[in-house]
Amino acid sequence: MTDAVLFDGVRLEHPGGRVVLSGVDLRIPAGAFVGLLGANGAGKTTLMRAILGLLPPRAGSIALFGRRAARGSNLVGYMPQMRAALSVSLSGRALVSAAVNGRRWGTALPVASRRREVDRVLELVGAEALASRPLDELSGGERQRLLLAQCLIGDPRLLLLDEPLNSLDPSRQAELVALVRRLQREHGITVLFSAHELNPLLGALDQVLYLAGGHAALGSVDSVVTSETLSRLYGAPIEVIRSGGRIFVLPGAPGLERAA
Amino acid sequence: MLSGLFSFGFMINAFLATTAVALVAGPVGYVLVLRQQSFAGHALSHVGFTGATGAVLLGLPPLWGLVGMTLLAGLAMGLLGERLAGRDVAIGLVLALSLGLGLLFLHFFTAYASQATALLFGNVFGVDRPTLLTLAGLGLVTLAGLAAIARPLLFASLQPELAEARGVPVRLVSVLFLGLVALATAGCAQIIGVLLVFTLMVAPAATAQRLSGRLGIGVGMALSAALALLQGWGGLVLAYETDWPASFWITALSGACYGLALLRRPFRSRRRGPDPLPAR
Numbered sequence A: 001m002t003d004a005v006l007f008d009g010v011r012l013e014h015p016g017g018r019v020v021l022s023g024v025d026l027r028i029p030a031g032a033f034v035g036l037l038g039a040n041g042a043g044k045t046t047l048m049r050a051i052l053g054l055l056p057p058r059a060g061s062i063a064l065f066g067r068r069a070a071r072g073s074n075l076v077g078y079m080p081q082m083r084a085a086l087s088v089s090l091s092g093r094a095l096v097s098a099a100v101n102g103r104r105w106g107t108a109l110p111v112a113s114r115r116r117e118v119d120r121v122l123e124l125v126g127a128e129a130l131a132s133r134p135l136d137e138l139s140g141g142e143r144q145r146l147l148l149a150q151c152l153i154g155d156p157r158l159l160l161l162d163e164p165l166n167s168l169d170p171s172r173q174a175e176l177v178a179l180v181r182r183l184q185r186e187h188g189i190t191v192l193f194s195a196h197e198l199n200p201l202l203g204a205l206d207q208v209l210y211l212a213g214g215h216a217a218l219g220s221v222d223s224v225v226t227s228e229t230l231s232r233l234y235g236a237p238i239e240v241i242r243s244g245g246r247i248f249v250l251p252g253a254p255g256l257e258r259a260a
Numbered sequence B: 001m002l003s004g005l006f007s008f009g010f011m012i013n014a015f016l017a018t019t020a021v022a023l024v025a026g027p028v029g030y031v032l033v034l035r036q037q038s039f040a041g042h043a044l045s046h047v048g049f050t051g052a053t054g055a056v057l058l059g060l061p062p063l064w065g066l067v068g069m070t071l072l073a074g075l076a077m078g079l080l081g082e083r084l085a086g087r088d089v090a091i092g093l094v095l096a097l098s099l100g101l102g103l104l105f106l107h108f109f110t111a112y113a114s115q116a117t118a119l120l121f122g123n124v125f126g127v128d129r130p131t132l133l134t135l136a137g138l139g140l141v142t143l144a145g146l147a148a149i150a151r152p153l154l155f156a157s158l159q160p161e162l163a164e165a166r167g168v169p170v171r172l173v174s175v176l177f178l179g180l181v182a183l184a185t186a187g188c189a190q191i192i193g194v195l196l197v198f199t200l201m202v203a204p205a206a207t208a209q210r211l212s213g214r215l216g217i218g219v220g221m222a223l224s225a226a227l228a229l230l231q232g233w234g235g236l237v238l239a240y241e242t243d244w245p246a247s248f249w250i251t252a253l254s255g256a257c258y259g260l261a262l263l264r265r266p267f268r269s270r271r272r273g274p275d276p277l278p279a280r
């Protein structure tokens, strides 16, 4: 089976010349649930934009399911990091259906095939009831579910979810993770799920992709989220504490008192 | 008492011109409001003032100058993208500068003082046959253009990053759209004047958006067009009855409609999405 995502010696730079990641080699197997972790500015969004073909690598290559990553691929669904937008008085259904064949010129007519596709994705995320309510009346978690539905339009095989847990309370976080996990299992979708916190994802992850100091480390939680690997990645001492089935990543030298 | 309404040629022209303009302003304005660019649309009309007065100075029909300048400015604004289109101060400056320049052009043509009022506040009863034809042609072109880009435009307006990822040429779409806004604005300016373009472009659209949130974008656009049309016609009838300026009545009607729409659903403070990230 081909890998869902294959990075070969990838170097990502922003137009200004700022290097975000370099020398990245990774293989994400098809069907995996991968948590993408890293501090603010570590390059999570940049990595996703590169996979989407919006930021071509300066060096190396990126392939998705054996094909070179290119903009506008139907294989990839994307949920951008939440912006301040979306406080419009428009139904969730209108938002979701805007994405159906959204790149085609012309006017979208209310045809049955379009309605069916919208119904299908709404049902996948259990948002049928939400869809008739105006977006600006929905809670953050409800909106997040609609955005998830929207990125399932067109039946993508790889989902890039950029910090979908932001601003959700712990129980909503768990709900969303479980929902994505179910979609990934039942439909064999590969998921790259970025987050600031590892713990809400722990039960769902197959692998974790850690970004720090311009480098990336991919592997199982047990092999990557260790004091040794993370200290190497950050180039600074990092302490990892496992306690009660949860993991805490703290800056600081191992051996300092573990008061936190 | 309205029986005599259509016995005057200028009255028929006024109704037809208002129809042509309102049917365009409604849907274009709807998208403008959705994209939160209504201030940009407002500025475009002011640039049109410079164009119109400049044309007068050169001995050309003011409508040409109006259309030409708004179109140019619209495309330029689209090309500059977020650097300009989203900046209140830059837009406000362009707006003020345009009015200033227009004033200067008028200064050289003191005989055109009444023309200045017509440009600034509209002169719907002065629409002659050729102007009417131009307005109808402009309207058809604008609507055809909107129909041609509607799907990617709405997608990009609601979810710019997702649309970009899905292969929508976001920048091109936004330039084309501002071009359409420019044409619609020029038409509105002819009816209601450059200072009051907001009234036809933005007020009906914002009202429609409040009323039609659950019904989808297509219904919203149609409602916006219907409101613009009714407010325009209503303004003409009231002007005929009272002999007050039509532009005043149109602004009054559109303001009243928006006010009623506000009442229908109590105003809430707009909730901002969490974690508002600066644009990349």
Ligand SMILES: Nc1ncnc2c1ncn2[C@@H]1O[C@H](COP(=O)(O)OP(=O)(O)OP(=O)(O)O)[C@@H](O)[C@H]1O
Binding pocket: A014, A015, A016, A018, A020, A038, A039, A040, A041, A042, A043, A044, A045, A046, A047, A081, B280
């Ligand atoms: N368009 C851009 N031009 C130049 N530099 C950029 C651009 N976008 C991001 N950067 C820089 O690239 C680095 C990575 O940014 P990115 O948005 O990928 O981080 P992130 O991991 O998604 O952060 P966050 O957790 O805050 O979302 C940052 O240092 C940022 O300043």
Ligand SMILES: [Mg+2]
Binding pocket: A044, A045, A046, A081, A162
């Ligand atoms: Mg990010």
